[in-house]
Amino acid sequence: MAEKTGGLASFVTSVGMRSVQAVRETGYLAALLVESFYWLLAGFRRRQPVRMAAIFKEAMSAGVNAVPIVGLASFATGMMLAIQGIHTLRTFGAEDQVVLGIALSVTREFAPLITGIFVAGRSGSAIAARIGTMTISQEIDALRVIGINPVRYLVSPILAAMLLTLPALTIMSDLLALLGGALYCAGELSLPLPIFFARTFESLIAADVLQGVYKSLIFAVVITMIGAVNGFGVTAGAEGVGRATTRAVVLGSIGIILADMVFTFLTSR
Amino acid sequence: MSPDSLAIEVTDLVTHYGPRIILDHVNFSARQGEIMVVMGGSGSGKSTLLRHLLGLHQPTSGAIRLLGKDITKMDADEMFDLRKNMGVAFQGGALFNSMTVGENVELPLREHTKLDDNTIRIMSRMKLEVVNLAGFEDLMPSELSGGMIKRAALARAIVMDPKLLFFDEPSAGLDPVASAELDELILTLRDAMNMTIVVVTHELESAFKIADSITVLDHGRILMSDRTAAVRASEHPRIRALLDRTPRDDSVDADEYMERLTREIN
Numbered sequence: 001m002a003e004k005t006g007g008l009a010s011f012v013t014s015v016g017m018r019s020v021q022a023v024r025e026t027g028y029l030a031a032l033l034v035e036s037f038y039w040l041l042a043g044f045r046r047r048q049p050v051r052m053a054a055i056f057k058e059a060m061s062a063g064v065n066a067v068p069i070v071g072l073a074s075f076a077t078g079m080m081l082a083i084q085g086i087h088t089l090r091t092f093g094a095e096d097q098v099v100l101g102i103a104l105s106v107t108r109e110f111a112p113l114i115t116g117i118f119v120a121g122r123s124g125s126a127i128a129a130r131i132g133t134m135t136i137s138q139e140i141d142a143l144r145v146i147g148i149n150p151v152r153y154l155v156s157p158i159l160a161a162m163l164l165t166l167p168a169l170t171i172m173s174d175l176l177a178l179l180g181g182a183l184y185c186a187g188e189l190s191l192p193l194p195i196f197f198a199r200t201f202e203s204l205i206a207a208d209v210l211q212g213v214y215k216s217l218i219f220a221v222v223i224t225m226i227g228a229v230n231g232f233g234v235t236a237g238a239e240g241v242g243r244a245t246t247r248a249v250v251l252g253s254i255g256i257i258l259a260d261m262v263f264t265f266l267t268s269r
Numbered sequence: 270m271s272p273d274s275l276a277i278e279v280t281d282l283v284t285h286y287g288p289r290i291i292l293d294h295v296n297f298s299a300r301q302g303e304i305m306v307v308m309g310g311s312g313s314g315k316s317t318l319l320r321h322l323l324g325l326h327q328p329t330s331g332a333i334r335l336l337g338k339d340i341t342k343m344d345a346d347e348m349f350d351l352r353k354n355m356g357v358a359f360q361g362g363a364l365f366n367s368m369t370v371g372e373n374v375e376l377p378l379r380e381h382t383k384l385d386d387n388t389i390r391i392m393s394r395m396k397l398e399v400v401n402l403a404g405f406e407d408l409m410p411s412e413l414s415g416g417m418i419k420r421a422a423l424a425r426a427i428v429m430d431p432k433l434l435f436f437d438e439p440s441a442g443l444d445p446v447a448s449a450e451l452d453e454l455i456l457t458l459r460d461a462m463n464m465t466i467v468v469v470t471h472e473l474e475s476a477f478k479i480a481d482s483i484t485v486l487d488h489g490r491i492l493m494s495d496r497t498a499a500v501r502a503s504e505h506p507r508i509r510a511l512l513d514r515t516p517r518d519d520s521v522d523a524d525e526y527m528e529r530l531t532r533e534i535n
Contacts, residue, residue, distance in 0.1 A: 046345075046346065046349075047349070048349075048380075130367075133366070134365075137361060137363060137366070138359045138360075138361060138363035139363050139364075139365055139366070141320075141323075141325055141359065141363065142357070142359060142363035142364075142365070144323075144324075144325060145323050145324075145325070145352060145355065145357040146352065146357075146376065146377050146380065146425075147349050147352035147353060147377075147380065147381065148376075148380055
């Protein structure tokens with residue numbers, strides 16, 4: 001019996017410890033987010049501006065270099081939606097309604113989500129690995145003693161780059177997914193491309209596209225902050241960097257999906 | 270000795286790591302233009318002391334005055350200004366691995382000055398020249414040897430011509446020749462630029478060669494802080510043990526020993 005309560009007590013303890021840890025991490029994430037924006041907006045007044053060159057460099061690696069993979073995934077997803085949509089709608093004899101289905105689901109949901117997941121996998125892990133490695137090799141300390149705020153120097157440029165490139169990637173993803181859908185419809189339903197796109201733009205309103213863009217802004221923040229928090233939290237050498245990298249991808253992806261759910265719930269009612 | 274001539278003044282510094290006390294009422298000072306060596310065995314708290322001198326941690330209590338200002342009571346902007354007068358060479362170099370050696374040395378100038386590109390490049394090459402690394406500016410840190418990394422880190426530390434230079438374990442991991450060269454370099458820097466230099470080390474030979482004063486730390490307490498000659502002549506058993514490289518011979522308290530073994534076991 002004594003052993004049983006011991007087990008229960010240690011279970012409760014571990015749940016409690018994990019909760020405290022989670023709350024602490026969330027608080028740290030919020031503080032880091034505020035600080036990153038602070039340096040972006042007020043850095044030049046404190047003689048520590050966030051450099052344009054650094055933002056562009058991050059935009060290249062996080063955004064531009066992600067174009068091929070995000071493009072390919074979006075194209076395939078658009079085509080997949082067309083295949084499934086036609087298959088499902090055929091039971092009601094309404095397969096020409098597939099255009100509306102693709103247009104809405106791509107712009108409101110799939111384009112930002114696919115972009116977010118891929119960027120989380122590419123850049124979330126890279127952010128965590130870079131900051132984590134710098135933490136264990138004392139490079140973060142070196143930055144601080146030189147008088148360079150590590151958040152200003154490492155996190156703010158990535159945040160700005162993500163906020164710039166993720167919406168752009170999402171728009172690109174919109175177009176390529178629609179193209180994928182259009183090409184399949186052209187083959188399966190003999191629906192010419194111009195007509196597909198004419199119907200798409202007829203049924204879409206600006207708010208549909210904007211919803212995707214707003215989501216991508218939220219995802220940019222989620223990916224950057226989760227990557228940075230895990231990177232700065234590294235303590236246990238190379239193994240710690242590996243763990244932080246994995247954690248950044250897993251938490252980043254689930255963070256995106258949860259944020260998506262909440263945002264969709266709040267905006268679609 | 271007027272207090273103005275003190276570049277570093279630490280009074281009653283107490284620090285904790287969790288519940289454990291690391292530094293226990295540490296007092297010492299270093300004069301302008303002096304080479305102060307902080308010595309102590311592993312776990313003596315010397316690395317912790319250095320991190321506090323660098324303003325990387327907030328102490329539990331006490332004051333750390335660098336160049337006359339208490340860094341424990343400074344706001345971020347004052348600290349930012351003070352950091353331009355501080356140079357630090359970390360034990361592992363802590364060079365930024367994503368940048369070339371040249372870019373590493375240039376970074377403080379790029380961040381703190383509005384000098385044009387060519388001036389910055391020339392100034393950083395001058396410092397690389399000082400540490401005998403001329404011509405290596407286009408290499409990546411991963412392509413350098415251990416001694417070269419330390420010298421490159423030193424070049425980055427002095428590129429702003431700081432008044433205070435901190436050097437963590439200059440001879441750790443180096444062969445005797447490279448380590449002797451580094452000692453010469455430290456002496457040259459002090460003579461040429463009148464820097465106040467704090468060197469943290471456990472290397473006796475190098476300590477006595479470069480030090481004007483030596484502070485000996487043991488278990489978070491200052492055993493002695495005095496001119497080099499006085500430390501060399503000290504009769505204190507713990508200092509003698511450190512100087513004569515005898516193994517420590519602490520008597521074991523039986524109760525304390527049992528308590529340590531059975532702690533947190535019910």
